[in-house]
Amino acid sequence: xxxxxxxxxxxxxxxxxxxxxxxxxxxxxxxxxxxxxxxxxxxxxxxxxxxxxxxxxxxxxxxxxxxxxxxxxxxxxxxxxxxxxxxxxxxxxxxxxxxxxxxxxxxxxxxxxxxxxxxxxxxxxxxxxxxxxxxxxxxxxxxxxxxxxxxxxxxxxxxxxxxxxxxxxxxxxxxxxxxxxxxxxxx
Numbered sequence: 001x002x003x004x005x006x007x008x009x010x011x012x013x014x015x016x017x018x019x020x021x022x023x024x025x026x027x028x029x030x031x032x033x034x035x036x037x038x039x040x041x042x043x044x045x046x047x048x049x050x051x052x053x054x055x056x057x058x059x060x061x062x063x064x065x066x067x068x069x070x071x072x073x074x075x076x077x078x079x080x081x082x083x084x085x086x087x088x089x090x091x092x093x094x095x096x097x098x099x100x101x102x103x104x105x106x107x108x109x110x111x112x113x114x115x116x117x118x119x120x121x122x123x124x125x126x127x128x129x130x131x132x133x134x135x136x137x138x139x140x141x142x143x144x145x146x147x148x149x150x151x152x153x154x155x156x157x158x159x160x161x162x163x164x165x166x167x168x169x170x171x172x173x174x175x176x177x178x179x180x181x182x183x184x185x186x187x
Contacts, residue, residue, distance in 0.1 A: 009113035009172035016176075023119035023183050027176070028164070031082045032091035033108035036099060038077035045102035050079065053098060063142040063155050072142040072155060080108065080153075080166070113172035115179060118162040121186045126163060128182040130154060134163070148178035 008029040010016050015027040038046035047057045054064040054071050058079060063072035068088065071081045083091050092107040099105060117125060126134040130145040132154045137143070142155040152175070153166040167175040 009169045010176060011173075018180060018183070020119070020183050020186075022121035022186055023117060023125055025176075025179055025183060026116045026118070027172075028114040028116050030085050031109070031114055032085040032088040033112055034081050034092040034095050035074065035106045035108050036071075036079045036081055036095060037104045037106075039101065039103060042102040043077050046077065046099060049099050049102060053081070053095075058140075058142070061141060061143055063140045065140065065158065072153065074144075074153070085109070111169055112166050113169045113175060115165045115167075115176065116157075116162065117165065117179065118159070120161055121183075122161045122163060124186050125179075125182045126154070128185055129178060148174055150175055150178075 005013055007013060008015055008027055010027055015029045018025040036046070036050065050057050050071070053069055054066045056064050058064045058071055058073040060073050063070060069081060069083045071079045074080050081091065081095060088094065092105050095105045123134045126132065130147045130152070132143045132145050137156040139156055139158045142153055144151065144153055146152065147165070147167065150167050150171050155164045157164055165175070165179070
């Protein structure tokens with residue numbers, strides 16, 4: 001029998017936390033992720049199920065925070081759903097039951113790396129990192145952007161000094177390096 005131990009996207013056995021005087025960067029390995037795409041002709045049924053799950057249907061550039069699930073708009077009739085991994089390890093299977101034939105649900109947990117960036121200098125870091133309008137974004141805004149040539153999503157969280165970055169897991173080290181470089185550049 002093998003003695004396997006799960007690792008985070010950055011290759012550690014526990015999530016990495018980088019603290020600076022002005023900012024904290026945390027690898028968030030505690031989320032289960034699944035994408036939901038409405039099937040042709042089933043858009044209304046899918047949106048009804050999504051509204052039951054999240055309280056509302058996130059539109060373009062928006063996220064919806066519902067405890068414990070949250071979701072954000074990825075494209076026309078496409079959303080990413082996130083929930084705590086310890087209570088929703090089988091999130092994709094649960095969502096398949098919820099949406100039935102109205103949507104295609106795909107497991108995404110192993111495909112994305114998630115970083116939480118928090119601190120007073122978060123807007124300065126974000127401006128160095130990508131082209132999202134961070135100073136005018138409010139809680140629940142979620143934008144698709146490019147960070148260091150990687151397609152990512154940046155979501156403004158409930159507190160004014162907190163963003164969550166979703167990027168491709170295969171490029172976790174590159175994305176982490178870009179975030180660290182931006183954090184170090186802030187005086």
